[in-house]
Amino acid sequence: xxxxxxxxxxxxxxxxxxxxxxxxxxxxxxxxxxxxxxxxxxxxxxxxxxxxxxxxxxxxxxxxxxxxxxxxxxxxxxxxxxxxxxxxxxxxxxxxxxxxxxxxxxxxxxxxxxxxxxxxxxxxxxxxxxxxxxxxxxxxxxxxxxxxxxxxxxxxxxxxxxxxxxxxxxxxxxxxxxxxxxxxxxxxxxxxxxxxxxxxxxxxxxxxxxxxxxxxxxxxxxxxxxxxxxxxxxxxxxxxxxxxxxxxxxxxxxxxxxxxxxxxxxxxxxxxxxxxxxxxxxxxxxxxxxxxxxxxxxxxxxxxxxxxxxxxx
Numbered sequence: 001x002x003x004x005x006x007x008x009x010x011x012x013x014x015x016x017x018x019x020x021x022x023x024x025x026x027x028x029x030x031x032x033x034x035x036x037x038x039x040x041x042x043x044x045x046x047x048x049x050x051x052x053x054x055x056x057x058x059x060x061x062x063x064x065x066x067x068x069x070x071x072x073x074x075x076x077x078x079x080x081x082x083x084x085x086x087x088x089x090x091x092x093x094x095x096x097x098x099x100x101x102x103x104x105x106x107x108x109x110x111x112x113x114x115x116x117x118x119x120x121x122x123x124x125x126x127x128x129x130x131x132x133x134x135x136x137x138x139x140x141x142x143x144x145x146x147x148x149x150x151x152x153x154x155x156x157x158x159x160x161x162x163x164x165x166x167x168x169x170x171x172x173x174x175x176x177x178x179x180x181x182x183x184x185x186x187x188x189x190x191x192x193x194x195x196x197x198x199x200x201x202x203x204x205x206x207x208x209x210x211x212x213x214x215x216x217x218x219x220x221x222x223x224x225x226x227x228x229x230x231x232x233x234x235x236x237x238x239x240x241x242x243x244x245x246x247x248x249x250x251x252x253x254x255x256x257x258x259x260x261x262x263x264x265x266x267x268x269x270x271x272x273x274x275x276x277x278x279x280x281x282x283x284x285x286x287x288x289x290x291x292x293x294x295x296x297x298x299x300x301x302x303x304x305x306x307x308x309x310x311x312x313x
Contacts, residue, residue, distance in 0.1 A: 002037040003029045005117065007126045016119055016126060024100040025127030029117065032056075032107050045098055046070075055094030055105040062092070062190040064197055071097045071203045073133065075194060076187030077112055077140050078147050087154065088147050088180040090187040093140075095133055097204060102129045104136070112139050130204045134213045137195065141220035144188060148227045151177055155235055162242050171246075174239050181232040188225045195221055259307045266303060267296035 005027045007016045019026065022044040030037060030052070038052045051072045054060055065072045076090040093112065094105035104113060115121050121135060155177055162170045195218045198204070199211070206214070270292065285291070 001031045002033060002041065003031075003117070005029065005126055007124070014125065016116075016124065018117075022101070026101045027116075027126040027132070028101060028103040029113055030103065030105045031109055031113070033105070041103065045101055045103065047096055047098060047103060051094070051096050052103070052105055055092040056107055058091065058107065060092040062187070062194045064194050064203055066203045069099055073097075073194060073198070073203075075137065075140060075191050077106070077110055078143050078184065078187075079108070079110055080147070087151065087177060088183065090183045093136075095136060097129050097133060102126065102132055111143060112136060115139060130206055130210050131213070133204060134210060134217060137217045138213065138220060140191070141217055141224055144184060144224040145220065145227065148181075148184065148224060148231060151180060152231055155231070155238070159238060159242075171239065171242065174235060174242075178232065178235050178239065181228055181235060185225065185228040185232060188221060188228055192218070192221050192225065259304075262307070263300050263304050266300045270296050270299070 003018055004020050004022065005016050006019045006021075006023065006025060007014050016027075022028070028041055028045070030041065033041075033052075033056075038049060041047060042049050042052060047070060048067065051065075051070065054072060054074055060074055062075045063072075064074070073095040074092050075095070077093045079089050079091045081087065081089055091107055091110070093110070094103075096103040096105070106113065116124060116136075116139075121139065124132065124135060126132065155174065158170050158173050158177075195214070199214055199218065204210075
């Protein structure tokens, strides 16, 4: 899907509108583009096709590259998957800065592009290319932090459910949260490398305010890295603790069932011996059955007391 936006100077507040025309100062948004759309953008903006296709590879790692005055920045962005088993994953977002326009490329709709397209980002202008790129990076770090807090809340809720009932379903949910945190940690560290290179080599023309904003982005990204590592450690320890508790409960149940089996086996064994087709004691005693029943109960009770002293019951 190809969409083209441009900020129009209107009063009292400038508005970003969808124009559909390739013109200087525009923002071109590509979401899961077709081959024809890629060729159209490449022809109109003189952008290398490799730059446009870079973010369409789900395994593409964050990087930055400059060629013939055109800069490519690939970052990983968080993507929610509420309908899937995993809660969040990450996906490449390509940002291409040309002398006149800026292009973003992603495989699917994402909240970052939608926020800019719907005008939810303040002080956003399509013709301020460097500031636009930094705003994307800052919003990306903010979404990582937001989703990390959501992961923490979901983890707390699942932990509370596990305290009430030890079930595999909750452990599987914790494992899926762990996967999300692994994706986040890997992507955030890769994004940090891109941010550090951007600050050091400055492939984009920056003013003092832009440098300050980039430093804020780096701080936000580092905070997200620390949060992801902390939550990942806590989640790992929580899963190990609950796994140990479940294993211990299982062992206690096995001991209880074994104890009950031993206690019930005594009357069965006595009845088996006395029920054989051979002469047995008390066969002529009218109270023989009652005596045998009382004897079985006494022996079973003694064994139950002995087992209870060992803490198996």
